[in-house]
Amino acid sequence: MKIIKYEEIVKHVSKMCQEANFDLGQDVVNAFQSALKKEKSETGKDILEQLIANADIATSERVPMCQDTGVSVFIIELGQDCHITGGKLYDAINEGVKKGYEEGYLRHSIVDHPITREKSKGYNTPSIIHVELVEGDELVIHMSAKGGGSENMSTLKMLKPSDGVEGVKNFILDTVRVAGPNACPPLVVGVGVGGNFERSAYLAKKSLFRPIGHRNERTEISELEMELMEKINQLGIGPQGMGGSTTALDVKIEIEPCHIAALPVAVNLNCHASRHKEIRL
């Protein structure tokens, strides 16, 4: 059995929050570079160049690449033989976020009450934390700083099984079309199909944690990802919605078994500021 201390989690989470906001992953930067080679619109190219320059400034000056430093979303894989001492896992994560955001001059973007809009007292907390219990004694923390602009354009629909794969494709394409410039394209499109109402949304979110270019292991799903990527890039929306051939950097789909009468589909859009970090303890 492995023992992990509360303070250790706080320290790592705090660091991850800052790194996520300062260092855009190499997978995203590479995707910008290869999009730049293919982009047909002059404005689109100009925007991609500025995004590359922006990522460089953020890394070298240790400043956030975007002023919306997001909601911190965690997927935690907790080994069942791992024991956490000194406090609760959830508290350790929130404390780490608070520390990381405050010390890193990141923005506090959480309201405590969705109706009265009263600002939360804990700097950029509470976070959204999903825990998956797994085999082994490791603690794996996946963190994402998720922007509001793209989250606001995300959708969920309970399709009919008879809508079939065409229905699924159309729903995804409609979501991207309606989002247009608001979700800050080029996008990473995360899709969850199956499960039930809430599982489909979780799967869509989870798919966004996969690095750009990593395909679903199932052949038919990986083919669907690639087909949708092509169709989305034919919509013409382009970088920042200002026209062009780079609307999505990637499409990710996750599936799960579901009820005989159901076909849930959730589409979680992520902007180009696709900020993810991972740590294994």
Add this chain to the structure above:
Amino acid sequence: MAAIQLSCPISDEEIKTLKAGDRVLLSGTIYTARDAAHKRMSEALQNSGKLPVQIAGQIIYYVGPTPAKPGQVIGSAGPTTSGRMDKYTPALLELGLKGMIGKGYRSDEVVESIKKNKAVYFGAIGGSGALIARTIKSSEIIAYQDLGPEAIYKLEVKEFPAIVIIDSKGNDWYEIGKQQYQS
């Protein structure tokens, strides 16, 4: 096509020459305001008919920056989604507001009001807050100090990059741009 250099505030004559899709570099004075400041301004107009800032002829930038690090003028400062300000915008355009900088769609009412009042809507690049911050040379709080990062600030900018999305004739670059690359 090279970017057009513009000094802010922008003259009415120059606004009329701007076309949807033009790339511009803005230098001079602009004001910041997002959700909370817009709500306050709208309440002030209803109560007293007066605003704490003379917005006639001016440009408002929809932004909520990150806190500045010691020694920085401003933290990361890219645009936020403009649509949330749509409800308040026509009243400000009626008072002579000439330009807005943000990202994303505007409502039909806002587009109509831009046309009627011969104004312009610029799109800045969402998610390029570190790059944009470099073009902001000074920042001074002007009103609603208690709103913190959401207060109204006066910014001096130099070559702030933007694109004309809706011009004074109501042409919309999001529509035009998209149609060119649809296949």
